[in-house]
Amino acid sequence: MTNHWIDFKNADVILVMGSNPASNHPISMKWVMRAKEKGAKLIVVDPRFTQTASKADLYAPMRSGTDIAFLGGMVKYIIDNNLIFKDYVVNYTNAPFLVNPDFKGPGELNGLFSGYDEKARKYDKKTWSYQMGEDGIPKKDPTLKNPHCVFQLLKKHYSRYTLDKVSSITGTPKDKLEDVYKLYGSTGKPNKAGTELYAMGWTQHTVGTQNIRTMAVIQLLLGNMGIAGGGINALRGESNVQGSTDQGLLFHLLPGYNATPSASINDLNAYIEKFTPKTKDPKSVNWLSNRAKYITSYLKAIYGANATKENDFGYSFLPKIDDGMNASWLMLFDKMHKGQFEGFFAWGQNPACSGANSNKTRAALAKLKWMVNVNLFDNETASFWKGPGMNPKDIQTEVFMLPCVSSIEKEGSLTNSSRLAQWRYKAVDHVGQSKPDADIMNDLFLKVRELYKKEGGKFPDPIMKLTWNYGKEVDIHKVAKEINGYYLEDVYDKKATPPKLLGKKGELCASFVHLQADGTTSCGNWLFSQSYTQKEGKVINMMARRGKDDPTGLGLYPGWAWCWPVNRKIIYNRASVDLNGNPWDPKRPLLKWDPNKEDPATKKPGVWVGDVPDGPAPPMAKDTGKYPFIMMSEGKGAIYGPGLNDGPFPEHYESLECPLEESLMSKQRINPTIKIFGEKEDAFYSCDMRYPYVATTYRVTEHWQTGVMTRHTPWLLEMQPQQFVEMSRELAAEKGIKNGDPVKVKSGRGEIMASAMVTARFKPFKIGGQTVHEVGMPWCFGWQYPVNGRQGDSSNLLTATVGDANTMIPESKAFMVNIEKA
């Protein structure tokens, strides 16, 4: 989230699209309702009239998988009706940048951008470059009139997203489209704020990243980034998944979103060179130019005294991935299915129900030699070998179940969608022999290290030289402190005269601002530096703070726990002020430059008041002022985004399985850069009369993820006992299905039983002149528990093996099914 939960109350218009907060983040509705009490308007765009929609001022139905068409129409409306926040767009975004004249877009190339290699299914981005000036800075046209400037290219690209075209693709009636565009577009004024709330409804598509990008474009055009009540806000689906991605659990990341090195990046300098963005613009902060400090401090944290200047700080001990290797979920299970894995830790997860194409996943598990499932309850993964369709006699997989504890049985922090890390305490003792995950990892690692010590191995150094001193029973505070980081010597700011002492040897780092590239600091995760720190000698767990003051009245609560980075609540908040540092909206003074107040750090007049500013530099208009988007190399918000695999502007493509033979937007039906899996199990059926209905999946309040914990909780199971599929009255009438009837839902990959929920909250869509039905179901049920007639199995038995072009997140939100009365 660029903003934070409580900030929703500051919005004038809240757009909920790709999420359903009332059902899935009910506490957040507190803030949405507060906004409404103050007169804010709530818009919900969803294929189904959800619990959130029941509170909306404006609801628009939309076929799953057509978000870019819908939002593309909004971009066109905003430009055509001159609703952009001109000063913001010209000064804070890359709208004025000039692009390579050889760049061509889908309007000219029938759905493709210039540079497409059909065989490799990827783009050569040479033509997507900027026109560079002699000073090494991209050329700009602040009038936004040059035909090669980003703004004009944007306008040209979305000119194809007319109301007629969009309505035909999305199934949303034209008048509803206009209502939404008008209401949301009204937040382009300097004193208006619009926010967007999204979740898996946007991410789990082959165009997931671009769904979000389209909204980023809209928010930049309207000047809604960096302001209170604005932003692009991901409602994350797990209480600590933000923490998990922050700490680098995904294959391609190290903690703090540093890239996992690939094998050919064979020394630290090469790594730093490759991953440190550069800019020639003196007004661009380009914060990631500090990369060397973060990677070096990370290496010092994990290899300690074994990381020295002489051995490249232990860079050679760091695990690397093969060049070009993609070890994301779908690839992992594909390889597992091909028998290429011996063992698998299914740690705190239930892949037999959570992964797309679960039949393939379950078959893959049967190819393993061994599997360890760390979980609280038995589940479809641990017991896959006795599941439906499995013959235990044919399966050689040895399964180990390690019982772990829940979050209330142990101490530690959880980092939520607001990037807020809140320290939690143990409430009850563990049951039986269950252990915290950290202790299980600790036991395992110490055992592995013991074996390496005794028996040696191919390359013992990464194991033997790893810092690992958390105790026999893990002291989680030690872990938290290591993540924060330490001064390993007395560290000085050498740029000051005389050099200023930043921190004493052995003390906890004050923040990532003090981290060094010379090995004198350690830090497990630069983003979390300051989370467990030391002030005037006193150790403070910032995440455990519970201060209830709110000085700005905007709900920042700076004394409650701690968020990254450095407790800044709203990212890019320098965009909330004009070039002189005055808030665009005096009524929402998130940040303000006070030229007379003394800066306690420099003892000179001139300091920011309000939220933690995105860097202490003065406002942009001043000589030493800086651009607001400090994480972008050019310092500006990206309306044009050439960094992505599938195009610098989002373009509508249909889902892999869709009801149309051809896309109504162009000749390119699907995202041209997605990986097509080719095994028998990966078969997909698009525009196939055997699977005529669009299907989507979602969650319910009462269950969580695949339901491993919640199906085993009687109070919750009582409220939401069985798998169901929601469908329109029209579709039910066609199939002779009555409310509550047992039905079979089938896709090209599997089938499940469900209870029919016939409702007016789903309506048939008119797509390209034809009637298209959509159905939806939750994915929280599984065969393992409870065992009763119609408990159903996972909806993921139906979904397809295909993922987003940039992240590989499976496309669970749009696929094709058939439904029959059972």
Added chain:
Amino acid sequence: MAIDNGKSKGVLVDLTRCIGCRGCQVACKSWNERSVKPTVMYGNFTNPPKLNSECYTNIRYVEWETDKGPVWQFVKSQCMHCKDPACASACPASALIKTPEGPVTYYYERCLGCRYCMMACPFHIPKYEWEKTVFPFPWVRKCTFCADRQADGKTPACIKVCPTNVMFFGPLDDVKQEAEKRLKENPGKYVNHIYGKNEAGGTAWMYISAVPFAQLGFETDIPDKPHPDYTWSMLREIPYKVAGLVVGLSLIAAFRNRGSSEPDSDTTHGKEKKP
């Protein structure tokens, strides 16, 4: 008898705020240490479909279509804690009492298991533990208004846990005032009726809604006269009538026995008198 000192507690349920999260349903289960009954997905989220001995409150999911699109409303259902409860009046054992603090409280020690309370309640709230027989003795179960939490200065569990402030909790006068204020300050937002203000003589739990109560499954033909009043007009005569009968019949007997030291011959048991 009705309690209306204006200070006993009440609750205003503002149905425009409920998002159907069922935090209240779970909080109630947790505080009252309730178990569960088997349920099935029959085509609606409302589960259990009706209140029962293990479920003191539930959310009813009600949906229908209008020309402006679908409507989906979420209705919290629980004991109304009437000012003059029919259940308390019907109970022959005084096992249900309207307490001065507000809750209508059940005293299991007094309960005979006759279930007159279930028949009397116009809102069909009290539920019986049918699966029990004698040991343990079946109780009548319903929302307690968290009387124990209130006695400890705490808010009832369902109200405490609600994320969107659906329920306004306080002295009855304040609750009524708040309801009237919301109706007045938001013309067109609410249906112009406070459910529970007058129904059954007035209840401690009141509702305001954006859509007609009949469409939400509320009982709408409950008269304003408290139920006990219907029988009270007759019941209150009983002592007088009994006393009157005793006195009257005694007088008649005395009159008939006048002038005779012996009782009437035709009522003599035993030997006959010689004429």
